[in-house]
Every structure is written in structure tokens, then in C-alpha cells.
Amino acid sequence: MGKQRNKTSAASQDATATQLRKRLESTFKDFPYRVIYSDWTGDEVALGEGKAHWAVKPLHIHIKTVAAGRAAIALDGLRFLERFRNGEIDMTGNLYLLSELRDHAGLTLSRWQLFGQVLRARVLQFQDLRRARKNVKTHYDVPQAAVNVYLDQVYKAYSCAMFEDPHEFNAKAMTDPGNGSSDTFDSLEKAQWRKFKDAVDFLEAREGETLLDVGCGYGGQLAVALENVSFDKVVGWTLSTNQVLEGKKLLSEFGPEKWELNEGDYREDDRVFDHITSTGMISHVGPRGLVPYVRNIRRRIRTGGRYVHHAIMARHLASPLDAEVGIAFNKRYVWPGFHWFTVGQHVQALEQNGFVVVKALSLAPHYAKTVAAWYERMMANTEEMKMHLGESGFRAWQVYLSGASQGLLSGRGHVYRLYCEAV
Numbered sequence: 001m002g003k004q005r006n007k008t009s010a011a012s013q014d015a016t017a018t019q020l021r022k023r024l025e026s027t028f029k030d031f032p033y034r035v036i037y038s039d040w041t042g043d044e045v046a047l048g049e050g051k052a053h054w055a056v057k058p059l060h061i062h063i064k065t066v067a068a069g070r071a072a073i074a075l076d077g078l079r080f081l082e083r084f085r086n087g088e089i090d091m092t093g094n095l096y097l098l099s100e101l102r103d104h105a106g107l108t109l110s111r112w113q114l115f116g117q118v119l120r121a122r123v124l125q126f127q128d129l130r131r132a133r134k135n136v137k138t139h140y141d142v143p144q145a146a147v148n149v150y151l152d153q154v155y156k157a158y159s160c161a162m163f164e165d166p167h168e169f170n171a172k173a174m175t176d177p178g179n180g181s182s183d184t185f186d187s188l189e190k191a192q193w194r195k196f197k198d199a200v201d202f203l204e205a206r207e208g209e210t211l212l213d214v215g216c217g218y219g220g221q222l223a224v225a226l227e228n229v230s231f232d233k234v235v236g237w238t239l240s241t242n243q244v245l246e247g248k249k250l251l252s253e254f255g256p257e258k259w260e261l262n263e264g265d266y267r268e269d270d271r272v273f274d275h276i277t278s279t280g281m282i283s284h285v286g287p288r289g290l291v292p293y294v295r296n297i298r299r300r301i302r303t304g305g306r307y308v309h310h311a312i313m314a315r316h317l318a319s320p321l322d323a324e325v326g327i328a329f330n331k332r333y334v335w336p337g338f339h340w341f342t343v344g345q346h347v348q349a350l351e352q353n354g355f356v357v358v359k360a361l362s363l364a365p366h367y368a369k370t371v372a373a374w375y376e377r378m379m380a381n382t383e384e385m386k387m388h389l390g391e392s393g394f395r396a397w398q399v400y401l402s403g404a405s406q407g408l409l410s411g412r413g414h415v416y417r418l419y420c421e422a423v
Contacts (some may be wrong), residue, residue: 013066016039027075031104032340033097034058039069054169057093059101064088077107077325085333085395095398096372098231099326099406107325144242146388150378150401152189153177155220156246159280159310160415161191161373162198166365174373175380188373191366196224199277199308200361202419208232209274212300213282214266219247222261226254234259235273237266265294276301282311282346283338290341290349298354301422307355309418312367314340315411326403333396343416350420367415369409375401 017039019139024037024047031048036058038044046058054196063069068088071079091098101107151158164186178187181197199221205211207230213221216236225234236259238244244263251259262269276297285293301307322328331338341349347357378385386394407413 014041016066016069016073017043020073021045022061022388023073025074027105028101031101033094033100034262035061035097035101037061037063039063040065042058053094053096055094055096055171059094059097060090060092062090064090075105075107077102077105078109078328081325081329081399084399085392087391087395091398095375095402096406098399099403099410099412102325103410103412109323109325109328110219118386125352143388144246146385147242149381149384149388150374152187152192154180154189155192155196155223155250156218156243157192157195157220157279158217159370160195160312160363160367161188161370162195162363162366163191163369164194166363166369169369169372171376174369175376188241188370188377191370192220193224195279196221197228199279199310199415200225200228203229203230203277203306204276205231205275205306210271211235212266212269212271212273213237213275214276214278214297215284216243216247217259218243219250219259219261219281221277222247222259224249225252226251226258231258233257235271236261237264237269239263239265266300269300272302274302274306275306277308277310279308279310280312282309283340285339287335288343289339291353294349294353294355298422303422305422307422309346309350309355309420310363311346311416311418312340313343313346313414313416315414316342316344326399326407329396330400330403333393334400340413343414346418350418354422355420356423357418357420361417361419363415363417364408364411364413368405368411371401371405371408375405 020039025045025160028035030049032051033053034050035047036044038061040063052359053240063072065083065088068080068083071083080089084091098347100170126329149158152161168186173185174188176187178185178189178191180189183190203211209229210232211222211225213234213236216222216238217240219236222234222236225231236247237385238247241263244261247261251261278297282290297307316398322331343360350357378397383392385397389397404413408415
């Protein structure tokens, strides 16, 4: 009886493997890039047309269990990524292609997955102080040693940099550590400095004025501001303990009367400043938080002051943002509570609540390269990252960073820098 059951089980597994092969060959027969997949039977198949990609290597996918194979047969993108996270699937090589595979197959959430995402989004519509603090700490207060592996080595800036050539993807240049403004190559460190300097140049601040940086991270914007302008005081707010501890080290070279780096919510600070910057923080305000956020910023800046509003933005979508596979995965395992708005929604919120937008700059190629640099640096230190994040955590970050970079390259995401004046 046991032998018969084993034979039936083996036959079922073989049938699933055959079905999987047919499904993948049919779905990805005209996929432009090279993917090599293998399964639990030892079968290995090359898919795609082999078009060149900057990362060069093909994507290798090894499906280790029948359950993971069934998720692939069903083209269930979320379950597939979760099976990778828990070790039932291994992926090596060019993980940037995951976004291309998703788009090629038109993968979306199932009805029940979408229902769960929409329900979760409704619960998290408003980012009150408690929820904002929890979400930020979950994402940014991972072990600092892990963050040090992949961010730039000077500012530890966790937002889009501005490169000399955002279209040149050179793994060596992206992973070689630089020193910042003095670098002779297009380093991540110099690109982050350039981003901060760009904001300072736009502000055209006068001696003795004040600056507030909302969601200041590790204080890079404050440091570059103090290097270039005789501000009376620069003030930063972040909800991350790690960022405050590390940022104070960066700012220690300046007189303590010139700066504040505070752990907490900027809404707790009622002072009015001459100028304000915010780089990427808007992703944390929640689905209904954009207009309240802009109104809060306007209350804290004098009329005539300048404001740099820098944000990841969504393209216009017919379906909810939370219906996308990558969004659902990242909200569950990497970055809880984030939300993106379209550039039109941002401009409308600003113009209807006390600002005029004087210039807009698209930075999507720059952010694609920034995130690729983070990913390449992380992958160059795989074992250290696993030690700090664990195997499943490391795998989730692989999906997050590689997918974000390729998604920006393919136009599925945007980053805009809106230069504003308070009126």
C-alpha cells in the first residue's frame, strides 16, 4: 500500500513538473531576457530570447517543492515571492528581471489577495503619530550594521541620489565607496552630496536664516546646508533611533548651537522656519495624508520661503496601487504603511494649500541607479546581510531593491523633485 502511495505521489509530482514546464514555456516564450529555471526533478529549461541587460547574467530560478511549482503554474506572483522568501524557491543572478517577468505575464493579485490588501489599506488610511512611528522603525531601525553595508558611506542617505550620468550602470563604480563631492568618478557618495547641494542652491538662503528638514534621515541635508550657508540654525526630525544616533556623529563637526537632530514627529514642532526640505518622507503619510501633510508644512514656513518637495510617485493606475504584486509583498515584509500619489495629486495638493511650484524635475533614472547601487553593495556582502537580517529578511530585501530599480527603469514608478515657494 505504501509503495503504491509513493508511486502515485511520484507520478503526481512528475505531472506537476510537466505542467509547470509547459506553462512557463508558453507564458515566457517571447520574454526578451534570459531566464533559466529548474525544478525538483532536476529538469532545467532556458527561457527567453537572451536580450542584453546591463546586469549581464541570466536569472536562475530553482523551484524546490511541488507547492512552489503550483504557485508558478497559477502565475500567482505574490505566493511565488513568498515561497522564495521562505526558501522553497531559490533565485540567483539577475533578480532585476523579476519586474520584467511580472509585467510580461501581467501578474496581479487574486480577488482574495486584493480584498485583503484593500482592507489593510483602509485600516491604515491615516498615519497618526503612533502608527507613523511604528512603520518607520520597522523599516529604518533594522540593525545599523546592515544599513551600513549598502547605503553610501558618507551621508547614509536613504533616498534618490543625483548622478552625473543616471543612464550608465557600472557595477564597479556603483559599489566602490567614495568620499563625496571630491570624487573623480560617478560614485553613490558624490551623487548623494549632489542631491543635497541641489536643494541648498534652490533655497538661496541668506545668512542667519533657518531650515527645517522633515524626515531628515541621517542628517546629510543638514550637513551640506551648514557647509554652504551661514544658517542661524538647521533642524531635522526623524522617527528613527538609528538615524538620530548616527546623524549626530555626522553633524558633530559643526557648532552645536547651529543644529538640532530630533527623534520624533515633525508635527510636534510648532516653530516657523525660513525654508523647508523633505526628501522622500511623503511616502509615509498614508493614503489620505498628502493634503494634511502639505498643510502642516505650510504652517511651518514663512511666506516667501522656499520648500523642496521630493517624493516617490505613482503613475496613473486604473486599479488601486495596492493591487500590484510588488507593492503587496513589500508592504508585508519590508516597508509597512508606505503609499504613493501621482505627480498631479502632489501638484494639486501644493497649489491648493499655499505653495506655487516653480520647477519640477523627474529623477526616475537617478533613483533606478541609486537603488541598483544599494542592491549591488548588498549582494557584495551577502553573508553579513544574512547575519543581520536573517535568511528570509535578506531574501525579502533582494526582491524589494531589485524590483524597485527595474520598475523605475521600465516606467512603473516615478520620482519627482518639486521646487516650491510659499505664498
